[in-house]
Amino acid sequence: MHDLVSLTAVGSIAFDSVSTPFGERERMLGGSAVHFALAASFFTTVHVVGPVGDDFGEEHVELLSSRGVDVTDIERVAGGQTFYWRGHYAADLNVAHTDDTQLGVFADFEPKLSEASSRAEGLFLGNIQPDLQRRVRAQCEWARLTALDSMNLWINTTRDSLIAAVGEVDCVLLNDAEVRMLTEEPNLARAARALMDIGPRIVVAKRGEYGAVLFTADTSFALPGFLLEDVRDPTGAGDSFAGGFLGYLDMQGTERLSDAALRRALAYGTVLASFNVEAFGTERVARLTEPEIAERYEQLRAMTHFELGD
Amino acid sequence: MHDLVSLTAVGSIAFDSVSTPFGERERMLGGSAVHFALAASFFTTVHVVGPVGDDFGEEHVELLSSRGVDVTDIERVAGGQTFYWRGHYAADLNVAHTDDTQLGVFADFEPKLSEASSRAEGLFLGNIQPDLQRRVRAQCEWARLTALDSMNLWINTTRDSLIAAVGEVDCVLLNDAEVRMLTEEPNLARAARALMDIGPRIVVAKRGEYGAVLFTADTSFALPGFLLEDVRDPTGAGDSFAGGFLGYLDMQGTERLSDAALRRALAYGTVLASFNVEAFGTERVARLTEPEIAERYEQLRAMTHFELGD
Numbered sequence A, B: 001m002h003d004l005v006s007l008t009a010v011g012s013i014a015f016d017s018v019s020t021p022f023g024e025r026e027r028m029l030g031g032s033a034v035h036f037a038l039a040a041s042f043f044t045t046v047h048v049v050g051p052v053g054d055d056f057g058e059e060h061v062e063l064l065s066s067r068g069v070d071v072t073d074i075e076r077v078a079g080g081q082t083f084y085w086r087g088h089y090a091a092d093l094n095v096a097h098t099d100d101t102q103l104g105v106f107a108d109f110e111p112k113l114s115e116a117s118s119r120a121e122g123l124f125l126g127n128i129q130p131d132l133q134r135r136v137r138a139q140c141e142w143a144r145l146t147a148l149d150s151m152n153l154w155i156n157t158t159r160d161s162l163i164a165a166v167g168e169v170d171c172v173l174l175n176d177a178e179v180r181m182l183t184e185e186p187n188l189a190r191a192a193r194a195l196m197d198i199g200p201r202i203v204v205a206k207r208g209e210y211g212a213v214l215f216t217a218d219t220s221f222a223l224p225g226f227l228l229e230d231v232r233d234p235t236g237a238g239d240s241f242a243g244g245f246l247g248y249l250d251m252q253g254t255e256r257l258s259d260a261a262l263r264r265a266l267a268y269g270t271v272l273a274s275f276n277v278e279a280f281g282t283e284r285v286a287r288l289t290e291p292e293i294a295e296r297y298e299q300l301r302a303m304t305h306f307e308l309g310d
Helices: A032-040 A058-066 A104-108 A130-138 A152-157 A159-166 A176-183 A188-198 A237-251 A253-257 A259-276 A290-304 B032-040 B058-066 B104-108 B130-138 B152-157 B159-166 B176-183 B188-198 B237-251 B259-276 B290-304
Strands: A006-010 A014-020 A023-030 A045-052 A074-076 A083-088 A097-102 A122-125 A145-149 A171-175 A202-206 A212-215 A220-223 B006-010 B014-020 B023-030 B045-052 B074-076 B083-088 B097-102 B122-125 B145-149 B171-175 B202-206 B212-215 B220-223
Touching: A006 A032, A006 A130, A006 A237, A023 A032, A032 A045, A032 A058, A032 A237, A032 A259, A045 A104, A083 A104, A122 A130, A122 A237, A130 A159, A145 A237, A152 A159, A152 A176, A159 A176, A159 A188, A171 A176, A171 A237, A176 A188, A176 A202, A188 A202, A188 A212, A202 A237, A202 A259, A212 A259, A220 A259, A220 B290, A237 A259, A259 A290, A290 B220, B006 B032, B006 B130, B006 B237, B023 B032, B032 B045, B032 B058, B032 B237, B032 B259, B045 B104, B083 B104, B122 B130, B122 B237, B130 B159, B145 B237, B152 B159, B152 B176, B159 B176, B159 B188, B171 B176, B171 B237, B176 B188, B176 B202, B188 B202, B188 B212, B202 B237, B202 B259, B212 B259, B220 B259, B237 B259, B259 B290
Parallel strands: A006 A045, A006 A122, A014 A083, A045 A074, A122 A145, A145 A171, A171 A202, B006 B045, B006 B122, B014 B083, B045 B074, B122 B145, B145 B171, B171 B202
Antiparallel strands: A014 A023, A083 A097, A202 A212, A212 A220, B014 B023, B083 B097, B202 B212, B212 B220
16 A cells, blocks of 8 residues: 655654553553554654664564655664553553653753655654644644654643643644543534634544544544454554544545545544454554455444434 | 334433533423433324323423423322432543432332333333343333433442343433443453353444444444534433434334434434533423424534545
C-alpha cells in the first residue's frame, strides 16, 4: 500500500513494563511514536523523530526498519536512558494506572528534524509536552495534514501551551473525557465544536473499547470498537488508532479530506487499535499482515452495517 | 405503522421525581412499562400490565390510550399508592443515583393477564422482581418473541430466580456491565455467549450514550449512541430503547428474527432512546411523530455508514 507521500511522527520511544489481568511484560518496546509508526507503516512511509538512550537495542531499531519506517531521526543520546513507563490495568482495561515514569533522554530533548522529516506531507505530534509539539510543528511548514494527541496531564499542567498547539494543527485526537476536560464542556458534540473553534478542522474523540467519533464542520461519524473475545493489553491502542487513521489519510493524497476518506480512515484506525490490544505492547502489530487488516476492515463493516428500508 | 400483531409489556408504572444538571421534575409519569409502551406504540399495539394507586391520574391513562396502547390490564388498587422513584444525576448522566424507592401497590402485585394480553405474539418483561417476570411469562404461552430486562439489584439479591427467568425468554436486554456481572465474565462478547448458553437466542447489551451491541449465535452487531447536543434526562432511555427494538420486531411478523430485521430493530431502539433523553421523563416521546423517527433513523445510518474499497 506504500505511496510516495510520507508522514513524520514525533513522540515517545519507550520501554514499558506493563501488568494486566492477562499477564505482564518487563521493559518491552513501546511509546507513542513507536505504536503510531508500526500501525501507519501499513499505509505510508513514516519518519520517526525522538531520542533514545544507550540501553535501546539495535533489534528495536531493526523492527521499525523492517516495516519500512525511516529511523534517521531516532537520536541516540550517549550516556542516556530511554524513556521508561511502568503501569498496570485492573479488571477495567479502559483505565491505565501509572506506577512510574522516568523521562530519561526526553528531559532534555530538543527536536531537530532532518530534511526528509521536515518535508513530509503528514505530521503526527504524539503525546508529549505541548511546547515540544509546537517546536516540531514549526519545522514542518510543508505538512498538509497535521495532527496531535495529548493527555490529561498536559491539560492540567500546561493548558495554555496545549491550546496554542491545538490552534496550529488540522486535526486533534483525544480521549472523549479529554475533549470535555480541555473545553470545559460536558457534552461531547458541543465540546468538539468548541475545539474546532480554536482551529482544527477535524476532531477525533477516542472512546476506548466503545470506539471513536469523528467531527468536522459538515459531519459527525461514530464507530463502536471492534468486538474482541481476547483483550490482553490496551497500552498503545490510541497511538495505533492514530497510526491507522493518519496513515490511511496520508496515502489518499489530495483526496485525504473527503468525507468518505475520513470515515474509512476512522475504520482503519479502529482496526489497527483492535489488533494492538490483542497482545502485549507491539507484539501483535509487529507480526500483522495487510490481508489481516483488509479482512478485519470488512468484518468491522459487517459488524456495524444496517440497511434503510421499512 | 400498526399491524394486527401485538405486544404485552409488564413492568413498573410509576411516578418519578428526577433532578439532573439541566432541571428537575416532581412526580412525573414514568416506569419501565410506560416508557416501553410509548416507544413501542409507534410500531405495534401494546398491552400494558401493572398496578397503580388511587393517586394515578386519568390523564396519564389517556396519554397511553391516545397512543393506541391497550390499558385494560392497568389495575387500579383502591387505597394504594403508585410506585414511586426519586433519583438524581450528576455531570455523568450515565450513572443514576437512587434517593428513594416506594413500592406502593407493587409490593403485593399478582399479575393476572386478560385474554388479549396473554395471547399477544410479543412479550416484554420489564425490570421487576424476576419471580414476577416468570409468573407473567407462564401466562403467555402464545408469545413467539419474549424478552426481559433486569438490573444489578436482582443480580445481587435474587440471582437464581433471574437465571431461571433468563432461561425462559428468547431475548435478554441488559446494560453491558450487568451482562458481565450476571455471567461473572469480564469480556462482553464471551459474557453474551454465556447468557445464550442459558437459553436466549438474542442478547442485547446496552451501553448508555455509547450505544448498544446485539449478539446472536450467528452475528455481532454494534451501534454507537445517536450523538446529541442536548441531553436532559436519561431516565427511561433503556425502556424506550427496548420499546423501539421489540416494537419494530413485532411488526415484522415472521421475518422478525432475520439478521437484517434485528439490525434495523437495534437502530430503531437507538433512535427511540435518543428522543427519550432529550427531555424529562416521557415528555419528548409523548409528542414524538413517525416522520421524526424516520428522519432520525436515516440520520443514524448516515452517522454510522462507511464504504468498503479504498
